[in-house]
Amino acid sequence: MVYVMSDIHGMYDKYIEMMDLIDLKENDSLYVLGDIVDRANGSMKILKDMMKRPNVFGIFGNHELMMADCFNIITQEITNELLDNFDEEALIKLSDWMNNGAFQTIQEFKKLSKEEQKDNIEYLMEFTAYEEVTVNGKDYLLVHAGLGDFSEEKSLDEYDVNDFVWKRPDWDIPYFADSNKFVVVGHTPTLGITGKPEIFYKNNFIAIDCGACFENGMLACLCLDTMEEFYV
Template sequence: MIYAMSDIHGCIEEFQRLMKQVDLSGDNRIVFCGDYIDYGDGSCQVLKYIWDLQKKYGAEKVVVLKGNHEQMFLDWISDYRNPYPDGTEDYMTFNDWLRTDFESGADTIRTFISKQQMDSLNTISRTCSMETINREAFQMILSNYEKLILWIEQMPSYFETENQIFVHAGVDEEAGEYWMWGTVDRILLGKFPATKGKFYKTIVAGHVGTGTWSLANDRNYHDVFYDGESHYYIDGSVYKGGKLLLLAYDEENGKYYQVENRKMILVRTFDKYQ
């Protein structure tokens, strides 16, 4: 069995609850398809949970892919770890990374630092520039979680099996069997809109913006979206009132299931798409 999950977005309680339905015994494995941080109140906790799981079972059994939100975080880290040599201050700021204001964005930063450190950031935010706040936040996170950050930096962007390509957003399908050489990170991590139709391998991905409801054109739909051809999308928009999705591929019968309430529900073509 190959399990897949994507777009957890800091929703630690939903994540821990759903992980109780994952069986990693025998040859079973799980592929996490990115976007573990932002929006929810447990970004760092989600990362630590997955990191510990991979250390326990190994990288072949617990595959952890990078999402666009991890890449934004790494870009922010990189800018403050390696300032531009010409002395300019064209940094990816804390606001740019989270695409929000400091008060809201602090919900993510708070998960990486202690309460005392957060109090310090709140204090300096009253009088200091965003540049100074960014630098302080970076130093705090680096001092607390340097090894975790190194692990995030080493996350691959896709995982390929004989039958599937697991990826956060998608691949360049026009390249056909040469997708691996034709697909840049911008597509792997941020392809939009989601592709439907026939491809020579099955694509399992998340990153469909507002969730699978947007593909179904039904705001009440938060389940796995299968286009009837080669694409399974597993972003249930958990942080927007949807739900976290767990896909399971049975390698013996070649069928895909949505795991929910400890039941294996066969994934069928979304009927409104037919």
């Protein structure tokens, strides 16, 4: 079975409950479409669990990208002297990340040993910008946000990582003419699309960010083999 999940945002208890619910087997695969970190205080525990599972695959979200941009800062003791020695671009990136819920993640990261920090950095840098899978004769593009500046004539290698992690699709305009090609995305909470914390389907888009970190949101997971939806 092939499963997809997205936008866990540090909700460790929900993540563990979901893993128990889907009962991931050794020959199953789970793709996590980014935004594992930030907002809640379980990001490092989620990454630690994912690292132990060879059949769980991480895809970059905008929050992982922001974290990666700040590795050279958060691996050091943050002092006024240190900040004075960083260039303006590095400080802007740190500020942007902090404004997007990084505080809890940084606090967790600083509590790790140097070896654990190194392991987490190396693991995150193994994440991919997108994945492609075929299930039951249907092709699925798995990506965090969408394809910015989309053109069906462009190959996926022609897109920049920012196109994958920031740019939301227009749900009314399908990307591909092929009715058997689907795009699975996170990033955009379905609460903002339909008002409900449920997986959203339209024009071969499948949006699976159901707002796990929000009070009225859910963590969703979808089995691509059966199209069964799971919520916690």
